[in-house]
Amino acid sequence: MASSETTVEPNAPAQQAVAPQREVMYRHTVAVRLTHWINALILVLLLISGLRLFNYHPALYWGDYGYSGVPSFFSIAALEDIDTDEPVGVTTVMGHNFITTGVLGVTYDLQGEPVAGAFPKWLILPGGLALARDVHFAAAWLLVLNGLVYLLFGLFTGHFRHNLMPSGVELHPRHMLADIWNHLRLRRPRGAAARHYNVLQKLAYVIVVFVLLPVMVLTGLTMSPAVTAAMPFLFDIFGGRQSARTLHFLVANLLVLFVLIHIVQVIVTGMFNNMRSMITGRYAVLPEEGK
């Protein structure tokens, strides 16, 4: 909320000549904060239940059909070493095998016993297929409803226009390069620059909100025989049911990558301030350097 919605603390400096004081702005509206945290919870539920589902058939294919026996371009398996009888986790990517025991395929429980399963038990939802489906689909509906609230809010309040859409100036290569350089130096934004999202941040949010999450919903729906009966064009968009499942998995990985970078950024650029702003809305703007 850079411009109109900014509120400045009553004791903010009246004159620039005075020694710099911390300025606190109102950065995140209630709607953004609420939908953000609901979304965070939903994404965790979707991830752990999704990985639980993936473990029931840990192989990915292109096209319409795919089952054990059809060449997969990505799979995770638990095999047995015939010499030692020890289980071995094998991850296969495009025909290349990697031994991933301890990470994927076979992991160890607290007693040090090997456990077969694509993704490790500590990462996935406990329980079986029925519970994983229940959680995944209920959470998916919540994601859609929460997302609709966010989209309506963003459209009608100008949140997208003012805060998320990068301007032409920001998209200029020179500006982009400068911003990438700032990120590489882990430089915290200060002064006027801290009052709005930087261009990489804007692009990341725009891609997540308008590309990745809609693709997740649509590829998820493409796996439904009921939905594709009414909307068979979903098969054509994503190249078939198994392709949709594969894209669903790959885009989920991109979302996990986004969240990890997001969390690192939150920590690096002032965890307390960032967390406070996403909980209370109030964000302290660092003064410009050298003032």
Place this chain on the structure above:
Amino acid sequence: MSLITRRSLIAGGSAATATLVSGCDQNSFLNMQSLRRILDFGQLMSLHAQRLLLSGQPLVREYAEAEMSPDFPPNGTERPNGIAYFRHMISNFADFRLTVDGMVQKPLSLTLDEIKAMPSRAQITMHNCDEGWSAIGKWTGVPLAHLLQTAELMPQARYIVFHCMDEMVRTPDNSGFYYESIDLFDAMHPQTILAYGMNGKALPVAHGAPLRLRVERQVGYKHAKYINRIEATDRLSHIAGGRGGFWEDRGYQWYAGL
């Protein structure tokens, strides 16, 4: 690669399910009504949204012969236990009868030949397993709607229950047989058929001979195999666990459009 099949789920997983269920009873974690309601919310939303989407009763995509998958993995029971089924198998289902009863004006008892003499429909469709895999096969069978019209469904009938010959869990009250149910919305769909043929041949035992359900807009476990009785009913509570299917009684959703 060892993938967990539904069968191994029964063998190995039922112990886990049992502990889960008993664990719930002890700490009442998953049994909490409110939590169950949140989880059921997903199913309820999907049911209503998809029924709205499917109100025009569109057909699922049908494929060309060339698009069929080279193989079609059997799932669930691959050969029912017990002497009764074995006798059917060795006599090529000559003495097999399909019973259609419950809320119908004219209960039926049909031989396989009588069923094959009825109007038939062939369709090449995709089978979607809830574990994530899919295969494309060709199914030939009698539209369920024709069978139900022949038996003259009573107006109060709402569900069609499929009783199967494969006993999944041995119980004293015989409630461990596979069974499934759909409502009339799916039962009357043109692609909902009782298949006796697969990929141009007689339906193999591994795929549910002599009769299996194809209910194309729902996922794998709804497609009951080894059917020998079809019951029309107005409620599901009187059958086995009362939730409308063998897996439904073990926590799976009754509506499985996804």
